[in-house]
Amino acid sequence: LNPGDFKRSKVLENFLRVVGKNIFDVQIESNKINLDKNGNKVSYVVNRNINFTNRCEVNCSFCAFSRSKKREKTLAMEEVSKKVENAKDGGATEICLQGGINPELDIDYYLKLLREINSKYDIHIHAFSPQEILHMSEGSVEKTLEKLKSAGLGSMPGTAAEILDDRIRKKICPNKLTSDQWETVISKAHKLGISTTATMMYGHLESWEERLIHLKKIKKIQEKHSGFTEFIPLPFLPGNNELGNITGSRRKGLEDLLVISLARIVLEGSIDNIQGSWVKLGKNMVSKSLYFGANDIGGTLMEENISSSTGKATRGYMRKEEMEKLIKNAGKVPVQRKTIY
Ligand code: SF4
16 A cells, blocks of 8 residues: 555545545544454354346346346245255355345245245345345335244345435436435334344445445434444446446555445444455455454355456355455454354
8 A cells, every 4th residue: 555646546635525534544543443342353254145036127237247037047946945055064154145126026935035944944044135125015114024034034234225325326226225215124124123234335426425424324223223233335346337337447445445444433333343345355455454444354155146247356255264364364363253243
């Protein structure tokens, strides 16, 4: 990292203007908050992603994963079961189920999916983004969440958040749920005792101001229900998607680290766990993120399709031993965690 180079960068100038602190103070402060809260411990989870359908009709401009009906791949229940079995054999404590918004899948499909897994395997099911919840809800989101919970839903990924500001959402994902709808689904889940993560997809058309707005919204939701287990900043990967043609190649490096630091500072006293995503950031940057406020590096994944579809992500699977080695090499102490910490 060469701070001299970044001084000239507009991104960094804007950071200073909006945040009002220089990058060194921000790094020092975020690192201190993290050390006070989590010491030198860095966690990870052994999990497997299962993307049960890639058919989607929402057409988000940043998506490289979704396919039309002609090219869809929707897994049969037996295929899902096989993947869960394989995950269990590999020591996974969690499976993460997420898919596209497939008009042919209704609530019965999702419930069957949960029951099938829950009846056969002792594993935590982390599943369905707020967008998927809204898609499968027939009227009442609460009732839908209650049904899912009793069918075995353990927790939910707080994905589909992107930037919680409708000016940006209208540009990058006009058919997706609004920021208010995202908050409503998440809040209802929290009220029912279903924990979720919180995410932010950054690095496209949004400004530092909008990133701050997003973080403050997350903090406000957490103050009401305390249902977020962690915050995960996810950089936009501009490969094989329409939005990437507008933004050009990805800005990376110090900016990614500062987003993590900013999250740690804004969410102090509210969300204790900040994740550096190794799939999105790469192994080198994720190591550095541990000194910018991150105390978690996510899951082993076993299979990753969403980020990999862009051709820009670190491909799919980091074994438990490798996770531990990465953490130790960064001078930290690895801790295997469960999904909800
Ligand atoms: S991001 Fe999700 S909702 Fe949007 S197009 Fe891709 S799969 Fe569909």
